[in-house]
Amino acid sequence: MSKKNDMIFIGPQAAGKTTLFNVLQGDAAPTRHEATVSNGESTTIKTSAKRRFFNLLRGKVSVVDAGGKMSEFRHYKEWCNDAEKVIIVFNGVELLREIDDYKEGGETSSFLKMVLSQLEEIDASNLYFIATHADLYRGGGSMQEAIQQKVNRVNEEYVSLFKTKRYPMISQMRGCLFEVDATDPDSVEGVFSSILK
Amino acid sequence: MKAVLSHQNAKPNGRDILVINGELSEYRGTEEQDKAQDLTVPSQDMKSQTFMSWVYRLGGASSSLRLYYNKNKGVLITSNLISKDEVGRNMVYSFFCNTVDNPTRVRKLLEDYCTVASVKPNDKDCEAVEKLLRFQKSKIKCVAAAVAVVVALILLISKCSSN
Numbered sequence: 001m002s003k004k005n006d007m008i009f010i011g012p013q014a015a016g017k018t019t020l021f022n023v024l025q026g027d028a029a030p031t032r033h034e035a036t037v038s039n040g041e042s043t044t045i046k047t048s049a050k051r052r053f054f055n056l057l058r059g060k061v062s063v064v065d066a067g068g069k070m071s072e073f074r075h076y077k078e079w080c081n082d083a084e085k086v087i088i089v090f091n092g093v094e095l096l097r098e099i100d101d102y103k104e105g106g107e108t109s110s111f112l113k114m115v116l117s118q119l120e121e122i123d124a125s126n127l128y129f130i131a132t133h134a135d136l137y138r139g140g141g142s143m144q145e146a147i148q149q150k151v152n153r154v155n156e157e158y159v160s161l162f163k164t165k166r167y168p169m170i171s172q173m174r175g176c177l178f179e180v181d182a183t184d185p186d187s188v189e190g191v192f193s194s195i196l197k
Numbered sequence: 198m199k200a201v202l203s204h205q206n207a208k209p210n211g212r213d214i215l216v217i218n219g220e221l222s223e224y225r226g227t228e229e230q231d232k233a234q235d236l237t238v239p240s241q242d243m244k245s246q247t248f249m250s251w252v253y254r255l256g257g258a259s260s261s262l263r264l265y266y267n268k269n270k271g272v273l274i275t276s277n278l279i280s281k282d283e284v285g286r287n288m289v290y291s292f293f294c295n296t297v298d299n300p301t302r303v304r305k306l307l308e309d310y311c312t313v314a315s316v317k318p319n320d321k322d323c324e325a326v327e328k329l330l331r332f333q334k335s336k337i338k339c340v341a342a343a344v345a346v347v348v349a350l351i352l353l354i355s356k357c358s359s360n
Contacts, residue, residue: 035289039239107210
């Protein structure tokens with residue numbers, strides 16, 4: 001049976017869900033600098049950008065941009081069951097910071113663990129993890145190497161943290177990890193070309 | 198009377214802030230808090246006043262303002278605060294109140310609960326909420342008046358054309 005929506009973005013606060021959503025709509029940068037609240041209703045992409053990829057999505061992809069408030073976390077399972085693809089967005093840099101600080105109860109790692117514990121119950125055919133790192137790019141061109149190192153570390157930590165015996169369901173459920181600069185249309189296009197093909 | 202304000206924490210890794218019947222607390226996942234939180238998420242049985250919200254946005258209300266209404270259940274308002282979180286975004290809030298008969302009281306409660314939580318709502322949003330609720334109350338009268346005007350116009354036009 002086909003699902004109500006094509007995609008749902010879930011994740012903790014300030015992870016970059018709405019930024020990704022706005023870029024998919026054809027906006028190069030967030031149109032509003034506001035936190036969001038959701039009732040699980042989807043929006044069909046109405047891109048106005050001239051980029052071919054984003055225009056290909058016009059009117060074809062329905063996306064739920066779920067809010068990151070805790071009151072909304074408890075509805076994620078219900079909303080995820082209505083979506084073909086579940087996109088779990090988290091701040092990759094924040095995850096590294098939590099790991100470096102040995103902060104067990106950090107929001108990002110707690111959130112991922114909470115989602116992982118529910119994975120078996122979420123009836124999603126496809127599950128994707130997106131580690132955002134937009135805030136690193138604020139440093140400009142000289143930061144590129146440092147960014148690449150961070151991105152590599154996100155990958156390593158993700159594999160060691162989650163793709164282990166502790167969470168075997170991730171590999172069973174084909175959970176993929178992507179890194180994205182949510183404010184960069186090229187980066188977003190690259191990731192979503194893979195996700196949507 | 199039951200009223201709940203829930204807004205995101207200024208820290209991305211902080212817990213939601215709740216004001217339940219005037220009492221300020223941080224979300225800890227207690228049964229009472231979970232029940233209160235459930236009221237602050239739009240449910241299927243509450244109708245969204247999308248069109249009218251859009252009208253009030255022209256008057257300066259926030260573009261994220263949503264008002265959900267069920268005369269037997271209450272009113273739910275979601276929007277962004279003037280107050281910002283640590284990453285500089287206007288924080289999101291949801292306010293539920295089971296009183297729908299008195300729009301001025303609902304607005305006053307929203308403002309008072311924000312004061313308890315030490316956050317500032319958008320004044321234009323508060324104004325729009327009061328007006329939206331007044332409109333909701335008078336909706337039936339408005340519809341009846343509109344129907345009467347249309348009927349009168351049809352009668353007038355048919356009378357003119359027969360002459």
